[in-house]
Amino acid sequence: MTLRRKRGGGARWGTIRRRAPPVRAWTLAFMCLLGSSGWLHAQAGDAETSAPPPAPALIDTQVSIEEFSHRLVPLTRDELDPLARAWLEIVRSATEEIAERQIALIRDPSRANEASFAAISGLIDARTELFVRYGMVIDALQSKGGEEAFISELRAYRNAVVFEEAILASPRAIAMAFLSWLTRLDGGLAVALDLGVIVAAFLALLILSRTVRGLTARWIARVPNISKLLQAFAVAAIYWVVLVIGLVFVLAAIGVNVTPLFAMIGGASFILAFAFQDTLGNLASGLMIMVNRPFDEGDYVQVAGVGGTVQSVSIVATTVITPDNQVIVIPNKNVWGNVITNVTASETRRIDLVFGISYDDSIEDAERVIIQIVRSHPRVLQEPAPMIRVHELGASSVNFICRPWARTSDYWDVYWDLTHQMKTALENAGLSIPYPQQDVHIRRKGA
Numbered sequence: 001m002t003l004r005r006k007r008g009g010g011a012r013w014g015t016i017r018r019r020a021p022p023v024r025a026w027t028l029a030f031m032c033l034l035g036s037s038g039w040l041h042a043q044a045g046d047a048e049t050s051a052p053p054p055a056p057a058l059i060d061t062q063v064s065i066e067e068f069s070h071r072l073v074p075l076t077r078d079e080l081d082p083l084a085r086a087w088l089e090i091v092r093s094a095t096e097e098i099a100e101r102q103i104a105l106i107r108d109p110s111r112a113n114e115a116s117f118a119a120i121s122g123l124i125d126a127r128t129e130l131f132v133r134y135g136m137v138i139d140a141l142q143s144k145g146g147e148e149a150f151i152s153e154l155r156a157y158r159n160a161v162v163f164e165e166a167i168l169a170s171p172r173a174i175a176m177a178f179l180s181w182l183t184r185l186d187g188g189l190a191v192a193l194d195l196g197v198i199v200a201a202f203l204a205l206l207i208l209s210r211t212v213r214g215l216t217a218r219w220i221a222r223v224p225n226i227s228k229l230l231q232a233f234a235v236a237a238i239y240w241v242v243l244v245i246g247l248v249f250v251l252a253a254i255g256v257n258v259t260p261l262f263a264m265i266g267g268a269s270f271i272l273a274f275a276f277q278d279t280l281g282n283l284a285s286g287l288m289i290m291v292n293r294p295f296d297e298g299d300y301v302q303v304a305g306v307g308g309t310v311q312s313v314s315i316v317a318t319t320v321i322t323p324d325n326q327v328i329v330i331p332n333k334n335v336w337g338n339v340i341t342n343v344t345a346s347e348t349r350r351i352d353l354v355f356g357i358s359y360d361d362s363i364e365d366a367e368r369v370i371i372q373i374v375r376s377h378p379r380v381l382q383e384p385a386p387m388i389r390v391h392e393l394g395a396s397s398v399n400f401i402c403r404p405w406a407r408t409s410d411y412w413d414v415y416w417d418l419t420h421q422m423k424t425a426l427e428n429a430g431l432s433i434p435y436p437q438q439d440v441h442i443r444r445k446g447a
Contacts (some may be wrong), residue, residue, distance in 0.1 A: 054083045061090065061130060068133055072140045080141040084154060087134045094127040095161050124165075131158055198250060205246040213239040232297075233290050233315070282316040285332035289313055294340045302341040304334045348381065349408050351415050355422055356397030358432045363390060363398065369429045373421050374404050379414050381405040397434045 057063060058071055075083065101120050105112045135158070142151050182189075217235045290313065295301045299310050301320070306328050308320035318335050320328045343349075357366045367388060374386050386404035393399075402422075406414040426433055 052082075054079070054086055058083055059086050059090065061133075063133075065132065065136075069136060072136060075140065075144075077141065077144045077146055080137065080144060080146065081150075084137050084141050084146075084150075087130075087137050088154060088157065091127065091130050091134050091158070091161075094123070094130055098123045098127060098165075134158065197253075201250040202247070205243055205250070208246065209239050209242045212242050232312070233286075282332040285336035286313060286315045286317075288336050289318070289332060295342045295345070299345060300343040302343065304330050304338050306330060307343075344408050347408060348384075348405050349411050350384075350403055350405050351411060351418070353402040353404075353415070353418060353422075354391070354399055355402060355426070356394060356399045356433060357426065358434045359398060361398075361431045365429060366398075366400065366426065366431050369425050369431065370400060370402055370422065373418065373425050374402060377404075377414065377417060377421075379406050379410045379417075381407070395438075396436045 055071075058068075058075075063071075072080075098120060101116075101123065105116055105120075134154075138151060138154050142148075213235050216238050217231070220231045220234055289295075295310055297310055297312065300308065301310055303318075303320075306320055306322070308322040308326075308328060311319040311321050311327070313319070313332070315332075317332055318330045320330060322328060355366075355370060357363070367390075370388050371386075374380055374388065380386065381404070384405050386402070388400060388402050391399050391401040402418070404414065404418070423433065
């Protein structure tokens, strides 16, 4: 066993190893196997015969955890059963020694000094190592078909000992045990080391993931005919995949069993598929948007009753900014399931304008003024050529259609400029732009 005692009243803690006589573990196991209090393992036959005692290496309290775990592998259920009883007696004896030390302090409070509590803390630490091996034997027995009632009894003993000692322990003893645990290589120091490894590995993974993301973004940018949305999705997906895979490897490296995590994810995936039907529908629609590319980032679209500039597309929603700077988030299934109008997909757009003149005005003069204003505008394209025609004899005016072409980015500037200039030019030419009016003719009866 390992006892931690304070040397000479100083501040340092020493380690005193007290190795039990080699005969002790054998004696405990042999007494356990031959006792008459229900620990005898009987076999059916012509006569009852007891199982042979476990090998010395299997009840050696000083054997390492790694060696002990390998020695448990070839054992059968019949061999593990007496071994579990032997280890039960070992931990019971260690627990009895701790209890006797506690009773001695209660009977003689004058002995309750720091050295006494340190000795008890050392016994508890040593017993903790015994409980580790004890638990390994129980797990091996359960995995190889041991009796559930017997296994439950073994586990219940360990849980009850720890629980009852925690209830009966004084605050000072608890503090001493906690401080001892903090300074142990297999206790607080091991936890701190694992946490440090996780934090350092996570920071390293962040750097690695961002590096991979940057390299991936540069490579994808060189691929022709790929949308910005798909580029952003692929880069983000690679970033998270690298991060998650790296974390799994780190957890496995420090001894965390990640197999139950994958089993849990696999078992829950069926339930989650039903619970997140709408989310999965948005995910599928988002992938269709990214692959088919009906629009890209920066395009002005009209979809689901909303018109605005596409800011981003995630795996579940599309974010659109309206001309008045409202941010609207639309689920992807509503985007893909509706008619999508991409206003800025083409480099050029036709501007549709209507100008009306009075019935008393000259059509030739009006047509000449309109053509002059349109051709003089610097942002109106010469090809395709503008179309200017008399389109309609309206209720109050003769209407001309004016359809010039401009770059998509100049659409609204040309629209507003031509509207303003056309009003001024028609008035300067003596042509009027009538407002809606109605003539009422009154006739007298009999006239």
